[in-house]
Amino acid sequence: MARYASLLDALGDTPLVGLPRLSPAENVRLWAKLEDRNPTGSIKDRPAQKMIEAAEQDGRLRPGCTILEPTSGNTGISLAMAAKLKGYGLVCVMPENTSEERKQLLQAYGARIVYSPAEGGSNEAVRRAKELAKQNADWVMLYQYGNPDNARAHYEGTGPEILRDLPTVTHFVAGLGTTGTLVGVGRYLREQKPEVQIVAAEPRYGELVYGLRNLEEGFVPELYDPDVLTGRYSVGSYDALRRTRQLLESEGIFAGISTGAILHAALAVADKAAAAGKTADVVFVVADAGWKYLSTGAYSGTIDEAAARLDGHLWA
Amino acid sequence: MAVTVSIPTILRTHTGGEKSVEASGSTLAEVIESLENDHGGLKSRLVKEGTLHRFVNVYVNDEDVRFAGGLEAKVTDGDTVTILPAVAGG
Numbered sequence: 505m506a507r508y509a510s511l512l513d514a515l516g517d518t519p520l521v522g523l524p525r526l527s528p529a530e531n532v533r534l535w536a537k538l539e540d541r542n543p544t545g546s547i548k549d550r551p552a553q554k555m556i557e558a559a560e561q562d563g564r565l566r567p568g569c570t571i572l573e574p575t576s577g578n579t580g581i582s583l584a585m586a587a588k589l590k591g592y593g594l595v596c597v598m599p600e601n602t603s604e605e606r607k608q609l610l611q612a613y614g615a616r617i618v619y620s621p622a623e624g625g626s627n628e629a630v631r632r633a634k635e636l637a638k639q640n641a642d643w644v645m646l647y648q649y650g651n652p653d654n655a656r657a658h659y660e661g662t663g664p665e666i667l668r669d670l671p672t673v674t675h676f677v678a679g680l681g682t683t684g685t686l687v688g689v690g691r692y693l694r695e696q697k698p699e700v701q702i703v704a705a706e707p708r709y710g711e712l713v714y715g716l717r718n719l720e721e722g723f724v725p726e727l728y729d730p731d732v733l734t735g736r737y738s739v740g741s742y743d744a745l746r747r748t749r750q751l752l753e754s755e756g757i758f759a760g761i762s763t764g765a766i767l768h769a770a771l772a773v774a775d776k777a778a779a780a781g782k783t784a785d786v787v788f789v790v791a792d793a794g795w796k797y798l799s800t801g802a803y804s805g806t807i808d809e810a811a812a813r814l815d816g817h818l819w820a
Numbered sequence: 821m822a823v824t825v826s827i828p829t830i831l832r833t834h835t836g837g838e839k840s841v842e843a844s845g846s847t848l849a850e851v852i853e854s855l856e857n858d859h860g861g862l863k864s865r866l867v868k869e870g871t872l873h874r875f876v877n878v879y880v881n882d883e884d885v886r887f888a889g890g891l892e893a894k895v896t897d898g899d900t901v902t903i904l905p906a907v908a909g910g
Contacts, residue, residue, distance in 0.1 A: 576909075626908035649908065681909030706884075707909060714828050714905050719865065722875025722906040736884035738877070738902065820909060 511543045512589060515553055516661045518542065520669045525754040528774050531783040535670060536757060536790050544585045546792035551684050552582035554657035555646040564644050567591055572643040574633035576626050576818045577606035578792060579648050584613035595643065597633040599625055602818050605796040625713035625818055627723045648682045650726030658688025666787055667696055677770040677788040679762050679820055680704040680736065683728040685789060690732035704736040705769035707762060707820035737772060739765035741819060742811045745802055760792040761802055762820035823851060825901045834859045848878060849891040851901060875906045
């Protein structure tokens with residue numbers, strides 16, 4: 505059944521597609537969970553909708569309320585669509601070094617953007633949003649970094665979909681940002697299949713993003729639960745771009761840059777399984793499609809040139 | 821056992837501004853001792869009460885050491901050790 509009452513109802517149940525050309529061996533297979541097939545084109549539609557619904561149910565969100573959220577883009581776009589349809593205002597605190605398309609999309613949906621400085625990346629956006637929350641007591645901050653409904657969206661949605669479609673899953677690989685996807689899917693799969701491997705791919709940005717004044721300003725999302733993970737890779741922009749292009753060239757999937765980083769980690773664990781002579785079904789997340797990154801030049805010129813253009817940008 | 825260690829901006833006061841330095845050791849703990857010998861003060865920024873500082877992430881060839889034995893993570897000749905402060909994504 506592919507008929508829905510409204511766009512909000514068309515969330516989830518995304519395709520899981522095999523990657524016959526990128527899989528390293530006949531018994532070590534890669535599978536892409538196409539989360540770009542969500543209402544606004546990213547995996548963030550899941551937590552955004554779940555966080556809003558939970559806040560409506562417990563009475564924090566009422567008609568006419570303004571939602572506040574620190575976001576580098578996709579969560580903001582997801583919230584902006586839902587807020588428009590449900591009649592809420594939205595203020596997004598976003599680092600200034602994010603792609604132009606994200607800004608334009610947020611504005612098209614009617615969100616207000618408060619920019620935070622590029623230095624310090626999302627850390628600064630979180631800090632600024634917390635300040636604004638104190639100054640505007642009537643605004644409702646859903647706070648994706650610490651809201652259990654973020655992880656619950658994946659525990660109740662993404663995880664069960666994966667197990668339903670691929671009962672033989674052995675590895676799950678996703679991006680590490682709020683940690684909601686990994687913690688939510690990871691907990692669900694671990695309960696069903698205790699031996700499952702849960703692997704994080706963390707973007708490694710240019711130096712600007714790590715420009716903290718001191719180490720005590722560091723940030724680990726409140727949702728993070730390292731016990732769920734079995735491995736964590738740091739992936740730089742060169743490898744992320746290389747894999748993004750490889751995914752398009754080998755399998756026809758036009759994905760965003762963070763997906764390239766996730767594929768890089770997925771291939772690393774798949775290669776390890778193949779080298780050990782094991783059978784594996786590795787599921788990885790396609791977090792969004794490439795449209796929002798065209799202006800960054802990610803898909804043209806040499807990879808070195810594209811990586812240089814991304815330096816200092818938040819590309820995940 | 822020589823390894824290359826990448827130092828984040830925030831800790832370069834200890835390395836005279838160098839982005840990348842050489843160190844030796846067969847575990848991360850030994851690499852950190854070797855760093856401390858050449859660049860005094862680094863160890864106390866990286867290690868608190870016998871474990872890695874909460875807001876410090878260390879990767880050996882891009883794999884987070886917290887999932888590979890922590891300070892006892894194995895390091896071999898030619899590896900790249902990357903030190904980064906923990907920052908928000910998402």
